[in-house]
Amino acid sequence: MRVDIVTIFPTFFDVLDISLIGKARGSGLLDIRAHDLRDWTHDRHRTVDDTPYGGGAGMVMKPEPWGEALDALLTPEAVLIVPSPAGEVFTQPTARELSAEAHLVFACGRYEGIDQRVIDHYAQSHRVRLISLGDYVLNGGEVAAMAMVEAVSRLIPGVVGNPASLVEESHEDGLLEYPSYTKPAQWRGEDVPPVLLSGNHGAIAQWRRDRSLERTERVRPDLLPEAPGA
Numbered sequence: 001m002r003v004d005i006v007t008i009f010p011t012f013f014d015v016l017d018i019s020l021i022g023k024a025r026g027s028g029l030l031d032i033r034a035h036d037l038r039d040w041t042h043d044r045h046r047t048v049d050d051t052p053y054g055g056g057a058g059m060v061m062k063p064e065p066w067g068e069a070l071d072a073l074l075t076p077e078a079v080l081i082v083p084s085p086a087g088e089v090f091t092q093p094t095a096r097e098l099s100a101e102a103h104l105v106f107a108c109g110r111y112e113g114i115d116q117r118v119i120d121h122y123a124q125s126h127r128v129r130l131i132s133l134g135d136y137v138l139n140g141g142e143v144a145a146m147a148m149v150e151a152v153s154r155l156i157p158g159v160v161g162n163p164a165s166l167v168e169e170s171h172e173d174g175l176l177e178y179p180s181y182t183k184p185a186q187w188r189g190e191d192v193p194p195v196l197l198s199g200n201h202g203a204i205a206q207w208r209r210d211r212s213l214e215r216t217e218r219v220r221p222d223l224l225p226e227a228p229g230a
């Protein structure tokens, strides 16, 4: 998968050089590139923003640099992802959907956002998705893009060592994951649940399913299969 990220803070994504994603980039599984939007400006101050038409607080990102950047980076098959508080909320099903794509381009806005004409222009020729990380306000699209890149990348075969570990995670089967334990068997007077030491794989599977349902009912009843909209 190729991922291009356009931002005025390209060094924000240096963290993608480490850990599993860094290894996947090194092996060629992932081709992730961060680009400085200001490279597509032509004035002395490398201007990317201006005052909003209609007045109001803050600044809006100018369409010209975005047009030149996206013309240079978008391929016909690319999905243009615009992190936005006005977007669909990012979920694990969305991550799985995007992990099947060949090319993702993230347009990370700042200030009050990107001139709407940029989104409207590229929607005529590409799949464009406005996606929100959640119902809270961030200062720009970079944190959201980072979360989405990680959630999508880890679903690509070969990025995470043991693919079986992806199956039992929270949200993968629609429920929250069961609690996990490791050695020592007793820690500060607390024992590991005996069933996990029993070697009875059927009982262990049932215990884990029960804990997963119990945790989901308590913390996220909206995720339960019978919940409306689940």
Ligand SMILES: N#Cc1c(-c2ccc3ccn(Cc4cccnc4)c3c2)n[nH]c1N
Pocket (backbone or CB within 6 Å): 083, 084, 085, 108, 109, 110, 111, 112, 113, 114, 131, 132, 133, 134, 135, 136, 137, 138, 139, 140, 141, 142, 144
């Ligand atoms: N994804 C996502 C987001 C964002 C987000 C994404 C991109 C931009 C570009 C600018 N801002 C600041 C801003 C703040 C308020 C109104 N309008 C703009 C962004 C916030 N906020 N919250 C999310 N879940």
